[in-house]
Amino acid sequence: LLIGLAGGALAVSAAKRPSIISYAVTVRGIKIDDQLHPFATLESYAIDEEDPKGPQLLIKSARKIMPLMVMPIPVDHVDDIETILKEKLDEEDLEEPLFVKVLELFGF
Numbered sequence: 001l002l003i004g005l006a007g008g009a010l011a012v013s014a015a016k017r018p019s020i021i022s023y024a025v026t027v028r029g030i031k032i033d034d035q036l037h038p039f040a041t042l043e044s045y046a047i048d049e050e051d052p053k054g055p056q057l058l059i060k061s062a063r064k065i066m067p068l069m070v071m072p073i074p075v076d077h078v079d080d081i082e083t084i085l086k087e088k089l090d091e092e093d094l095e096e097p098l099f100v101k102v103l104e105l106f107g108f
Helices: 002-015 075-088 098-105
Strands: 023-025 029-032 035-038 042-048 056-061 068-072
Touching: 023 075, 042 075
Parallel strands: none
Antiparallel strands: 023 029, 029 035, 042 056, 056 068
């Protein structure tokens, strides 16, 4: 019974379409939905242009709960975003965790 309930809950969460979350890179910080993450709370960034899904912006936060933020970026805005971030954060070689990539394969 427990396995059936867990499987049902997993199927329901996998069937949900992901919500679209708006974000912006500004001179004050990274704004995700209505929450601003000031550069003082962020440690470093990386831009992964080799990702098969397209360019990805990876931001390392000083927070323990949300250590890495991964956001897709349009190809034509990569240079503009990098220009802003170079002035405010250190560039670091960051990678999306393997666990996140596996979850994306399963539709989460």
